Amino acid sequence: MSKKKWFVATVASALLCGSLLLNAVPKAEAAPVWNLVWSDEFNGAAGSAPDGSKWVQETGGNGWGNNELEYYTDRRDNSYQDGNGNLVIKAKKESYGGRDYTSARLTTQGKFAQTYGKMEARIKIPYGQGLWPAFWMLGDNIGSVGWPQSGELDIMENVGYEPSMVHGTAHGPGYSGCCGIGNSYTLPGGQQFKDAYHVFSIEWEPNQVRWYVDGQQFHTLNKSQLGAGQTWVYDHPFFLLLNVAVGGNWPGNPDGSTVFPQTMNVDYVRVYQQANSGVASGTVYKLTNSGSGKALDVASAGTADGTKVQIWTPNGTAAQQWRAVSNSDGTYKLINTGSGKALDVASAGTADGTKVQIWTDNGTAAQKWTITANADGTYKLINAGSGKALDVTSSGTADGTSVQIWTDNGTSAQKWQLTAVQ
Template sequence: MKWRTLVLFSLAALLLLAGGRPAGMPKAEAAPVWNLTWSDEFNGASGSAPDGGKWGYDLGAGGWGNNELQNYTNRRDNSYLDGSGNLVIKAIKENYNGSAYTSARLLTKGKFNQAYGKFEARIKLPYGQGIWPAFWMLGSNLDQAGWPGAGELDIMEYLGHDTRTVYGTVHGPGYSGAGGISKSYTLPSGSFSDSFHTFSVEWEPTQIRWYVDGNLFHTFNKSQLGAGQTWVFDHSFFMILNLAVGGNWPGYPNASTVFPQTMTVDYVRVYSQGSSPSAPVESGAVYKLINVNSNKALDVYAASTADGANVQIYTDNGTGAQRWQAFAQADGSFTLINPASNKALDAAGAGTADGTNVQIANQNGSAAQKWRITANADGSFKLINVNSGKALDVSSSGTADGTNVQLWTDNGTGAQKWRLVKL
């Protein structure tokens, strides 16, 4: 240790022992707490389509503003689940409607969008000259504001001829196209096409941060913008996964480029930032859940213990049908077990659509029986089903005894707010 460093270190230690800290020394701050709001784990049969409740498609050719060569399709040839928990996007060299290549571009537009939070995907990338995959976002007001007025946030872009480097970029008014604000990350060893890597951004009202495998490599602050540049990251965005072939930036395939090429996605997950842990829930404790809108309890119909018995709201009566024992899971979620039946609170058929029925079912450890319990500002909680990313909801905001309980897109209403009362 150099003498100067030793002196400064000793001074800092003395100040801390005296109850102070050196001027300019940062205060310790807790790391952000991220609560899952949406996810797709891509569980499904081999060759099946991605979940249509979560993903749509951009279709066609025409260069996509970058002189790209592919024709995007919604065929299973170009996008499918592999049966091992992955989404595969495949670029194929073939003649198709006047194009020499086909591929796929999936997006959550009109199905899911969010302002701020953590957006993350685990992906194994393709390789080769002219190969251009990306995980990125566009403002949900795109149809009204256009590009770049709506904003573009590129979580990960990659040029297949350089298999060790990815890019994180923002585009907005006054800093779009080649003028986008960008930085790159290069693997210290290995290749992005050899194995899966995790790509994420943490987006706050005045700052965006980019990570690869948890390593911070780019920070963009609102204060960086100058005259003629506008911050447009103050509204919701939707996500895009695509695999392009050719274009102004990556260049074009040549004799060295191997086809087909595949972009394999293990998961996509979206979180919102909380100021406290998911919930002060004690694993093993028994609770009743009181719906804020109706003041009625989460209840098993007719106190049934049968597999598939319906779950409803009902006047709080203290019976076993209204008791739920919480058990913490390794991923931070909880299973809720009805002690009277020893069955779990479950999304019927592992459904993900709005209106999916909620029931009790034999414990099976699936994501359909896992719930993230997240604090609301008013002291209530929302319960988000891990498999669907949707909230435990009282149908039509009903208040009558026997009103059905279902999954529904998280909307912050009283029908999705629950008071947890420990028994």
């Protein structure tokens, strides 16, 4: 298989009403515009290991919470680049580590994680009873809060006894394991996923996640549809995983019909960030809060680490000027021109009400902000570390009202006008 390695982010333009139609037709909503921020094209030499700067190879044969039968290894027997632009994950029937099967499980944990965006991979999956290939995501706070409180987004799962069907599912508190919120997609005409590459993706926004196969949407999860005892946990960074499990609670075990070895070929994995309309890296902006009409301001024009950030009547001083600098993951850091310090969440907090301050630029998630345009021309700023929005405390309007992070709620206290000043 040959493939182009030069590509651009997918752009979907709005459909306009035809001027010759007799009846008025509403203008279609413009689809999100996505900018590529991370990818692996798997262009390594034949037999080479997956890129260690992007992937961690998890190992072990403990059943992985699902009574799986494989032992995941970091050997080239189970994972390698094929020299033709693909990652190969190979499941084999062999005795290893006290298990009867081997395979591989790759994750970007500790290497890359992102809050919101479009995540996609082009994959040809294996087949057969007992095979369980997956492309999925976990919240990067899983080490501190556990599962399912961390959240899980299964972009694509297949159980081998369903060769024409894949599943997309969300797992969180109150809807996990057997009771995740999901849907399935079936290829038309009896086609099977093992016979060709297909593109599996999600589009993840603050209050919604959408699932696609080859550009066809088949599942949507809205924050508003969760009920009592169910918690929305898709407001913080998630990392990526690729694996082929053998056996387990869902697919069942291999039987006499299962052929080994089996391979999952991954053409690429790409991650996009929604375009930040009009926000230019390096430009200095005044940020004016829509609810108060006041500017984002460093208290008393301070320069020390920990100085309070507040709102104040616009005055044109450097204490109210912020340089937007793009990061490689599609987020921005905002550097105050008066102090040279970054807009920062105090102590890297994640709780509603955590105060915002200035601090020496350190590149941590507490200083990374996703800047997304609202429909009314304002912007919301979502902190990458917490998944919370930049917010004026108690929707205040008085000079000196502090700024904090708070769950994204779409109120004017979280809407900011960005005006370029230099």
